[in-house]
């Protein structure tokens with residue numbers, strides 16, 4: 001049974017339920033291979049090019065030369081992140097598909113007023129991240145992410161293969177049980193490129209407006225949306241599996 005016959009989301013959800021338990025014992029490479037073989041060109045890696053994402057891109061490149069990779073470009077990313085994107089395209093010989101908000105930064109300012117991120121970061125993330133992601137995911141049957149369970153409380157129950165109730169497709173998380181130490185060991189062992197900001201106390205990197213370096217002893221995600229209780233941009237919130245599908 002391949003994706004050509006899995007027309008309905010309900011069939012894909014049943015597939016997830018049938019394989020989810022067994023997949024917990026698979027290696028990241030086995031999980032990636034399963035996703036590539038099952039979904040062909042209807043699966044893509046989603047990445048913001050953090051350390052975890054770089055591990056996944058490197059692993060995928062050793063399995064396939066033609067995998068799909070996309071990013072949500074908020075147009076507020078650091079120069080170091082854009083530089084890393086160029087290096088990835090060069091090293092791995094792939095083109096990064098960039099999804100943008102329907103609003104340019106100037107149009108957003110015109111409609112919402114200046115510095116929306118400082119007043120209502122949830123709305124800003126919805127406009128610049130969640131809505132473009134929803135459009136991109138509507139082209140796909142499955143997406144591959146580099147989330148890890150110990151990054152935030154809302155990621156702690158993630159499985160290697162999940163049903164994404166929020167966006168209605170299969171969500172594949174090959175390194176969900178890895179630690180930060182494993183991630184960095186892989187990067188150093190395999191000569192994987194990474195964002196230069198990681199060397200300047202930025203363990204987690206997003207938009208320029210909402211990311212700062214962390215101080216010694218702080219949580220690695222303390223530098224994201226400083227001053228707000230927000231810890232997620234809304235892309236990886238886990239919702240109960242019982243949510244109706246279609």
Ligand code: SF4
Nearest residue numbers: 117121124125207210
């Ligand atoms: S991280 Fe900040 S600037 Fe980026 S989309 Fe979210 S609120 Fe806007």
